[in-house]
Amino acid sequence: MKIGDLAKRTHTRVETIRFYEKEGLLPAPGRSGGNYRIYEQAHLNRLSFIRRSRDLGFTLDQVRKLMKLADDRDAPCAEVNAITAANIAEIDRKLADLGALRAELVRRLECCEGPTIADCRIIEALAPDTREGKQRPE
């Protein structure tokens, strides 16, 4: 299997596959006469694992850990659960942040009294006070 085939089958860009190899996530495959990378099923399995993990929001470092754990079937899965729980917590933080952000943006969008910047509540909310004559514009 050449790199392009592997790319198609895993919905990964060719460059990303080479990047994973350089990063030590995907073992370097054999080469053809023309120096093309030739992949086996095992590579496809590894790469699928990486992509599924990435899709679930794990970092490459976490993926490295998960793969090491996955390779040792006798290892306890407490560590896997810890990594997963950490990601859920991280997602919760992001959800809260984004929710608050969204609310504030919507509020500002609703308050725009336009039609020109002079009356725009969005800009007004962003800008610090410059209308009380306390300072001159530079």
Add this chain to the structure above:
Amino acid sequence: MKIGDLAKRTHTRVETIRFYEKEGLLPAPGRSGGNYRIYEQAHLNRLSFIRRSRDLGFTLDQVRKLMKLADDRDAPCAEVNAITAANIAEIDRKLADLGALRAELVRRLECCEGPTIADCRIIEALAPDTREGKQRPE
């Protein structure tokens, strides 16, 4: 006002202020005898604007646009609204993605049948099929 004072007043790191200057977001201030940057009120205003915008999730490029608009009080604020709306849409996308992600992670965490990797449903869900004998491990 020296850079450290400005940093404190705007809750910005000193390095970030220098970075904004290099990026053309904050005009280069005058210098003291000892070559220290000396800031005026106008700089503080600008920097506040930048930080508030960043806190609301605008990119530096969007901040550039917003500042240009903010400087022209006769400009229509449709563009400001468009930038804001685009950010809300972007946030909505992220919220949906993160929500789905979270659900899937929780589902997997709940399904872990441990105590070892051999029975771990999280790893199982990540790994491609390797148990049907269709291929050998590399």
Add this chain to the structure above:
DNA sequence: TATGCACCCTGAAGCCACTATAGGGTCAAG
């Protein structure tokens, strides 16, 4: 045989928004 075209190779740089590090200089207090 030549030519085109899709695919492959390497190495380096670019993206975002900073952050960190190295290696110095300035200034006021003790």
Add this chain to the structure above:
DNA sequence: CTTGACCCTATAGTGGCTTCAGGGTGCATA
């Protein structure tokens, strides 16, 4: 006169890729 807090520049690093420059390979077609 030394200490320590602050400041300066220039460069590299972060994550997770993407893009680019400058080639080589392999197969089909004119």
